[in-house]
Amino acid sequence: MNQPLDSLHPIRRGLFAALGARVRHVAAALVLALAPLTAHAVEKLPIQSDTARDRINRRSLSGVPTSSSPGNPAGSDGRAPASGIENASGSFNDATGGQFLLLMPFSGGAVASDWATRSLSPSLLGSTNFAGAMADMQLPTGVSGTNVVAAFRRLRLGFPYQNKASPYSFGSVIPVPDLDEAGQALNVVKERYWIAEPYTTNGHANVGYYWSPHARSVYAIQAGPVRVTWRKNQAYTAATYPASYVNPGGGPSFVTNGASIYLLHTATYVVSGSADKPPRTLYWTEREFRNLGRPISIPPAKVGAVNIVFNTQFPRTVTNEYRGPGYTSPADGNTNAVLSELRTVWYDQSQGFLYAFNQEGRVFVEILGDMREDGQTRNPLGFEIVDVVKQPIPLDIDCELGERLLPPEGGSLEALRPEEVQLGPGIPFNYVHYAPGSTVPQLYAA
Numbered sequence: 001m002n003q004p005l006d007s008l009h010p011i012r013r014g015l016f017a018a019l020g021a022r023v024r025h026v027a028a029a030l031v032l033a034l035a036p037l038t039a040h041a042v043e044k045l046p047i048q049s050d051t052a053r054d055r056i057n058r059r060s061l062s063g064v065p066t067s068s069s070p071g072n073p074a075g076s077d078g079r080a081p082a083s084g085i086e087n088a089s090g091s092f093n094d095a096t097g098g099q100f101l102l103l104m105p106f107s108g109g110a111v112a113s114d115w116a117t118r119s120l121s122p123s124l125l126g127s128t129n130f131a132g133a134m135a136d137m138q139l140p141t142g143v144s145g146t147n148v149v150a151a152f153r154r155l156r157l158g159f160p161y162q163n164k165a166s167p168y169s170f171g172s173v174i175p176v177p178d179l180d181e182a183g184q185a186l187n188v189v190k191e192r193y194w195i196a197e198p199y200t201t202n203g204h205a206n207v208g209y210y211w212s213p214h215a216r217s218v219y220a221i222q223a224g225p226v227r228v229t230w231r232k233n234q235a236y237t238a239a240t241y242p243a244s245y246v247n248p249g250g251g252p253s254f255v256t257n258g259a260s261i262y263l264l265h266t267a268t269y270v271v272s273g274s275a276d277k278p279p280r281t282l283y284w285t286e287r288e289f290r291n292l293g294r295p296i297s298i299p300p301a302k303v304g305a306v307n308i309v310f311n312t313q314f315p316r317t318v319t320n321e322y323r324g325p326g327y328t329s330p331a332d333g334n335t336n337a338v339l340s341e342l343r344t345v346w347y348d349q350s351q352g353f354l355y356a357f358n359q360e361g362r363v364f365v366e367i368l369g370d371m372r373e374d375g376q377t378r379n380p381l382g383f384e385i386v387d388v389v390k391q392p393i394p395l396d397i398d399c400e401l402g403e404r405l406l407p408p409e410g411g412s413l414e415a416l417r418p419e420e421v422q423l424g425p426g427i428p429f430n431y432v433h434y435a436p437g438s439t440v441p442q443l444y445a446a
Contacts, residue, residue: 056102066101168226168269171276171364171385174209174218176230181245181265192233199229199255199264208271210309214368215380221364222311223273227266235260279362279385283392286341286357288324291421292391295353304378306347306354307366314361314388317342322358345388356388363388405430405443418443 056075063070063077070078080100131148134141142150168174176194180186186193196216198204204211208226210219220226227249236242236254241261247253249266256262283293298306310316321340331338344359354365365386368378395408407416417440420430431446 232263309364
């Protein structure tokens with residue numbers, strides 16, 4: 001049936017068009033059942049401003065205060081305060097190099113809302129008190145000493161919004177600092193200066209990062225600010241430790257272990273919500289979602305353990321089990337209690353499947369291999385960033401009778417394999433064929 005549909009007889013064209021429409025939803029149900037196995041399309045997020053692309057500040061004819069040396073760099077008028085110089089007001093603010101180099105224009109408005117007071121002002125009605133009238137009218141004014149000498153009939157002022165690119169995203173490794181506790185560049189290998197495992201008093205609970213004793217790395221597993229307290233590798237004694245040191249991030253500055261005193265340094269990192277690698281999608285697998293979201297098979301012969309790392313946005317369990325429309329329980333009408341399923345994502349070692357229920361969000365999953373000789377850690381095989389979604393969204397795909405059912409646009413038969421969704425008893429809508437020597441089924445519209 002290679003003849004174009006438009007060239008067929010009108011009756012035959014209508015028949016085949018109807019049959020084609022009939023198998024659309026079947027094809028979608030068959031192919032999209034594999035969505036948990038596919039990588040999510042990753043957008044370049046988060047969207048943020050890039051100061052490197054801002055325009056050069058050329059608003060002043062004499063130059064701009066980009067340095068304390070005129071003409072160095074080009075365009076500098078030499079008015080920038082030198083670092084460490086106290087200004088006339090007595091405040092002490094170190095200059096930031098190049099802080100006036102770029103221009104970011106902005107605008108806004110100042111609006112008064114007390115119209116009743118303004119319209120009934122005695123000063124305004126009598127026109128005898130300029131300063132009082134300006135105050136009652138709530139207009140921006142200019143003063144000389146205590147005298148109001150000018151007033152703005154209209155003033156517009158904006159509030160700039162600035163974003164800074166974060167080098168850390170969900171799932172990225174947070175390395176030990178490049179600087180020492182004084183903010184100076186290290187002249188030794190940083191992994192020898194700082195201990196790899198952050199300092200903790202509660203086993204790294206509720207901290208926004210994950211310390212993997214298997215990979216001996218710190219992973220960012222939650223978007224937002226994350227505080228990590230590093231411990232210096234060199235130990236001091238009571239006679240040699242720098243008593244004047246204060247931890248810049250707050251918290252204790254030292255920790256004592258017997259006669260050894262270790263310096264602590266807390267650093268704050270900002271983690272973006274974007275994923276460090278293409279995330280995988282896992283659909284809910286329990287209750288009414290069992291036929292749509294398939295459990296993910298993890299071969300026990302290749303994977304020794306699966307460590308699911310939860311965060312404050314994606315907890316291990318929920319308070320109440322999800323109950324959809326029309327929910328019923330075997331305990332309805334009697335006093336017998338039914339055990340609720342309160343887990344969100346879990347791995348069943350005996351069955352070798354990963355399941356999901358109750359919660360949508362993003363979670364960090366560490367994949368581990370065989371046990372090491374220490375009996376405590378395993379060989380790290382990598383990690384996945386998993387987006388847990390309630391259910392897949394079906395797509396309509398046109399397919400004629402006798403044609404092979406193919407994945408939707410963007411998918412390929414090399415990366416996807418079809419899996420039928422149980423639609424109940426009746427005549428099957430597809431024909432299953434296995435090519436000689438292949439274990440992957442080929443589905444055709446029947």
